[in-house]
Amino acid sequence: MYKIGIIDTIDIKGIELLNKNKDFKYEIIEDLSKDNLLSKLPDFDGVTLRRGKLDEEILKNCKKLKVIARHGVGYDNVDTSFIKKNNITLLVTHNSTSTSPAEHAMFMIINILKGRSMFDTMVREGNFHKAIHLKIDDNFELFNKTVLIAGFGRIGKKLIKKCLGFDMKVIVYDPYVDEKVINSFGGKKINDFKKGLSETDILSLSVPLNKETKNFITLKEMSIMKKSSIIINISRGGIVNEEDLNLALNKKIISFAGLDVFEKEPPEMTNPLLNNNRVLLSPHAATFTRECLENMSMETVQNIIDFFEKKIESIKIVKL
Ligand SMILES: NC(=O)c1ccc[n+]([C@@H]2O[C@H](COP(=O)([O-])OP(=O)(O)OC[C@H]3O[C@@H](n4cnc5c(N)ncnc54)[C@H](O)[C@@H]3O)[C@@H](O)[C@H]2O)c1
Numbered sequence: 001m002y003k004i005g006i007i008d009t010i011d012i013k014g015i016e017l018l019n020k021n022k023d024f025k026y027e028i029i030e031d032l033s034k035d036n037l038l039s040k041l042p043d044f045d046g047v048t049l050r051r052g053k054l055d056e057e058i059l060k061n062c063k064k065l066k067v068i069a070r071h072g073v074g075y076d077n078v079d080t081s082f083i084k085k086n087n088i089t090l091l092v093t094h095n096s097t098s099t100s101p102a103e104h105a106m107f108m109i110i111n112i113l114k115g116r117s118m119f120d121t122m123v124r125e126g127n128f129h130k131a132i133h134l135k136i137d138d139n140f141e142l143f144n145k146t147v148l149i150a151g152f153g154r155i156g157k158k159l160i161k162k163c164l165g166f167d168m169k170v171i172v173y174d175p176y177v178d179e180k181v182i183n184s185f186g187g188k189k190i191n192d193f194k195k196g197l198s199e200t201d202i203l204s205l206s207v208p209l210n211k212e213t214k215n216f217i218t219l220k221e222m223s224i225m226k227k228s229s230i231i232i233n234i235s236r237g238g239i240v241n242e243e244d245l246n247l248a249l250n251k252k253i254i255s256f257a258g259l260d261v262f263e264k265e266p267p268e269m270t271n272p273l274l275n276n277n278r279v280l281l282s283p284h285a286a287t288f289t290r291e292c293l294e295n296m297s298m299e300t301v302q303n304i305i306d307f308f309e310k311k312i313e314s315i316k317i318v319k320l
Pocket residue numbers: 072073074075097098101150151152153154155156173174175176177206207208209212213234235236260261284285286287
């Protein structure tokens with residue numbers, strides 16, 4: 001019998017998989033405080049992890065722990081050097097966590113370029129004819145615009161199809177993906193990121209957060225971009241420098257941004273981006289669709305079961 005800790009609530013469909021399997025018992029851990037994780041986790045053979053941080057101090061007490069199954073694909077909340085040294089396997093939801101984020105990036109792109117809720121508000125407020133007299137400076141067609149997808153993994157590969165469906169030109173920056181692969185999806189690989197930025201109307205980020213990508217986009221990069229360009233970040237906070245972004249928007253260095261993720265989550269109420277009307281915000285909700293949350297929950301739990309039944313697919317295992 002394996003004992004599994006479900007760290008943070010997940011959709012009931014995943015829990016039902018564990019209920020059906022007699023080889024596993026589980027406990028749901030809703031209190032994500034460090035003290036609670038320190039006291040609870042040593043008991044488990046495996047854990048699923050949504051929110052909550054597994055640092056060295058917590059992990060070194062977990063002598064029985066063999067596997068961490070992330071509810072998601074990012075793993076910047078796990079001390080990867082510790083688990084590598086201690087042979088703890090890290091699994092991700094490879095299959096279920098890219099469709100909704102790619103759609104969310106698209107939602108942000110369309111929402112921004114089509115004036116967000118401006119027209120809806122006019123109709124509701126009885127200003128139906130006001131639109132005719134507006135100077136439309138911020139609304140654009142997606143047709144023929146150049147989108148730069150930085151990070152051509154699961155999300156990037158889903159997003160490109162949507163962009164091409166809108167007749168956009170797609171350039172891709174991902175030093176780790178072969179040009180042939182990018183071409184086969186209808187994109188054009190760029191090696192010169194700066195040159196790519198100068199041609200870009202829409203920059204969409206789908207890279208992991210690591211030492212290389214922290215502050216990937218700062219004022220320096222934004223200054224290369226067109227004044228009318230927009231940045232979409234649905235990957236991780238910290239990839240776009242927030243202070244620089246706020247400055248670039250206020251100084252009209254770029255036009256607009258869409259952020260699903262923040263350097264600190266939730267962001268402080270004093271974060272100036274919260275009062276900047278040139279940003280469209282969402283609360284790390286790119287996966288928040290019914291299908292995605294159900295599928296992620298089931299895949300996370302199935303990954304744990306498959307790991308202990310020794311039939312886990314290698315594509316789910318993070319190579320550290
Ligand atoms: N907002 C959300 O709810 C949400 C949901 C899913 C994923 N994410 C985040 O999005 C990230 C991407 O997800 P994914 O499933 O596409 O991951 P992935 O691992 O499939 O793809 C990431 C891609 O980024 C590339 N990359 C790495 N470093 C790079 C760099 N310096 N420059 C350019 N490309 C680089 C990799 O080669 C890879 O192809 C995840 O790491 C996660 O943090 C956020």
